Amino acid sequence: MNHDYEYTPSNGFTKWLDKRLPLMRFADENMLSFPTPKNLNYFWTFGFILTLSLVTQIITGIVLAMHYTPHVLMAFDSIEHIMRDVNYGWLIRYIHANGASMFFLAVFIHMFRSLYYGSYKEPREILWILGVVIFLLMIITAFMGYVLVWGQMSFWGATVITNLVATIPVVGESILTLLLGGFSVDNPTLNRFFSLHYLLPFVIFGVVILHIWALHVTGNNNPTGISVKDSNDTISFHPYYTVKDLFAYIVFLLMFSYFIFYNPNILGHPDNYIEADAMVTPAHIVPEWYLLPFYAILRAVPDKLMGVLLMFGSIAVLFFLPWLDTMKVRSARYRPVYKIFYFTFLISCLLLGYLGGQAPEGIYLFLSRVCTIYYFAFFLVVMPLLSRYEKPSAMPIGISNPAIDTSIEIDEVDGDLVPSANT
Amino acid sequence: MKLSQIVIIFFSLLFMQSNENLIAAGGETYKNLKPGFSFEGPFGKFDRESLKRGYKVYSEVCSSCHGMKQLSYRNLSQKGGPEFSVERVKEIAADYFIIDGADEYGDPVERSRVPSDRFQAPFDNKDAAKASNNGAYPPDLSLIVKARSDGANYIYSLLSGYEEPMPDSLNIDDSLSYNPWFPGAAIAMTQPLYDEMVEYEDGTEATIKQMSYDVSNFLSWAAEPTMEERKSLGLIVMGFLIIFLFLMFFSVRRLFKDVH
Structure with a gap:
């Protein structure tokens, strides 16, 4: 695709519109002719998948909210009402519940892809940071959504997680009371969680727009990590990546559908089909699978405050x-x-996920500690050291030019590699 | 390691789950029995006759202590369930009574139930239920199959498992019964089923195993009355997606043929 390509309105109306609100130009530049590296692999389809996941969650969530009652005496039964009496309520609810899992699965792959191909590096720092903000908002939203079910795991999960706030010195207790709307998880908690669970997805949506904006300023990274040099390196987003992304999305939907239609409760916990009861504590309180790695880190530390901080x-x-x-x-x-x-x-992150689901004792606790240490060491020790001492292997000159780049110089002063063709 | 391999590892770890329901009892572990239910698998459907028999067991035995508050009598005639006739459901419902509003003097009015009414609860409230059952609350059975891991097999094993001999090493309270499938092996519910306890209309012999099987079937349906609808819609969705997948696959191939 030619970089010099420019949108030209084709008829009278679009010409008129282009002078007033260049909507078509915007769509064309950002969704159709947007130059995209031609060598993207399937790990680059998750942005598209995630956008559609968010839209799916919002649409199914809005419908669910029409039938759900955020009251401790009625919440659980109102969900059974959705499952049994609302037309296709079971479908909408299973899409929403499993959709959250699929959303997290996709976001994990998306993040690990960034980590592998260095998509967070200059000039995409803001893009990455916005992504982390989205991830954080997703965790909060998903946690609150799980509470709305008002099953035993909802209730006790909420009790355990909100109580983490109490570990903050001096102000912790006050913040906890404010968060719960009382002294324990009860009706005010359910009400405010419902309100926030409805609000936050739209906040996420806003940050997603910023995320995509930032992406469209810097352009996509690609599997070689080498910056795009000229129009030989890129193809237009449409039809190439619209079609490829859609193909990937269908594969994703097939897996998603398996869960919705054939195993809708496997990713949840059976205890959440028992209505919340403040007088009965479940034997093991575990969060949803996608939060298990963080739960493992929390429990790896003997000190409560340190666990929360970590x-x-x-x-x-x-x-x-x-x-x-x-x-x-x-x-x-x-x-x-x-x-x-x-x-x-x-592997250590996957292991943490597994360990988060086990009782924190014996070998499980030991492994949790090893993995937690490695988690932080990877970022705080390994990364800075490798940045300084690692010698990269031979690289091609560019995306379209597989010849080995011989111009790469090693800066002897700090050992930093400066591929001249890349800067 | 190639990235594709990593994806495979990631997925296998994700879907790896322990399906074991090993319950320790007096040093022994009892794994859930698997009698085999017709509703299992992607094409599974409920055995209507078994659901009808299961309802009979529930209504004549279980319902004296356990409620099913999520169910209405009308559910018994809906598609994908026991599919009793509408007339039959009216008769079933009419056997129960409900206090529904007040008359012109403000006195409560009792009437017989209609199909749109919920199943009658055995006790007025949780405390009454506990008082009649040695302090143990008999759980509502509407969702029991979903609320237990490997629910249907577990319920079957539990109900048919009272006759296991108790190991001498085990000491349990006199008010409790030994059942090696129950976590901890000491359960507050006394043996609920005995041979020939109910009389099946279709002439099936009412053995403990048969009744346990039928009632497990019935409770599985009750936990999710839309299961058949879900699986049949799933088939259509999957079929559509697979056709769409092929179309998109060849589109991608053709589109990227000239991209080098």
Whole structure:
């Protein structure tokens, strides 16, 4: 695609419109002719999948809210009313409940993709930070949504997680009371969680717009991590990536449909089909699967406040990623040492997810601690050290030019690699 | 390692789940029995005759202590369930009474139930239920199959599992019964089913195993009356997506043929 291409209104109306509100120009430049690297693999389809996931959650959520009653005496039964009496209520609710899991699955792949191909590095720092903001908002939203079911896990999960706030010295207790609307999880808590659960997706939507805007300023990263040089490196977003993304989305939908239609409750906990009861504590209180890695970090630390700090720290550290990993080479393809640490990190995160679902004792606790230490060491130790000492392997000159780049110079002063063709 | 491999590992870890329902009892572990239900699998449907028999067991045995507050009598005639005739459901409902509003003097009015009414609860409230059951609350059965891991098999194992001999090493309170499928093996519910306890209309022999099976079927349906609708819609959705998938696959192939 030609970079010099420019949108030209084709008829009288679009010409008229273009002078007043260049809506068509905006759509054309951002969704149709937008130059996109031609070598993107299927890991780059998750942005599209995530956008549609958010839209799906919002639409099904709005319908669910029409039938749901946010009151401790009626919430649980109103969900059964949706499941049994509302036309296709079971479908809408299963889409929404499993949709949250699918949303997180996609966001995890999306984030690990960034981590592998260095998509957070200059000039995409803001893009990455906005992504972390979205992730944080997603966690809060999903947690509150789970509480609305008002099952045993909802209630006790809410009790455990909100009580983390109480560990904050001096003001903790007051904040907790404000958060709960009382001294324990009760009707005021359910009401405010419902209100916030309805609000936050629209906040996410806003940040997503900023995220896509930032993406369209810098352009996509790509599997080589080498910056786009000219129009030979890119193709137009439409039809190439609209079609490819749609294909990936269908694959995603097939998996999603398996859960909705054939195993809708497997990702949830059976205890959440028992109505919340403040007098009966479940044997094991576990959050939804996508929060298990963070739950494992929380429980790995013997001190409550430290556990809370580390849990929040595990997300907070992501904000500083662009400045922890200063290696100029973006893609792990050309970083043999980083690649090893990356996959160890991936396995360690999966392991944390598993450990979060086990009782915090014996070998499980020990492994949780090892993985937690590695989680932070990866960002705070490995990344800065590798940025300084790792020697990247041979790289091609550009996206369209597979010849080995011989002009890469090693800056002897600080060991930093400066691929001259890349800067 | 290639990225595709990582994806596979990621997915296998995600879907890896322990389906074991190993329950320790006096040093022994009892795994759920699997009698095999017709509703299992992607094409599964409920066995209507078994659901009808299951309702009989529920209404004549279980319902004296356990309510099913999410169900209405009309559910018994709806598609995908026991599919009793509408007339039959009216008769069933009419056997129960409900206090519905007040008359012109403000006195409560009692009337017989109609299909749109909920199942009659055995106790007025939780405290009354506890008082009649040695302090243990008999849980509502509407969602019991979904509220237990491997629900249908668990209910079947539990109900048919009272005759297991208790190990001598185990000491349980006199008010409790031994059942190795119950977590902790000591359950407040006494053996509920005995051979020939109900008389099936279709002549099926009412053994403990048969009644346990039928009532597990019935409770599975009750936990999710839309299951058949869900699975049949799923088939259409999957079929549509697979056709769409092929179309998109060839579109992508053709489109990217000239991109190098």
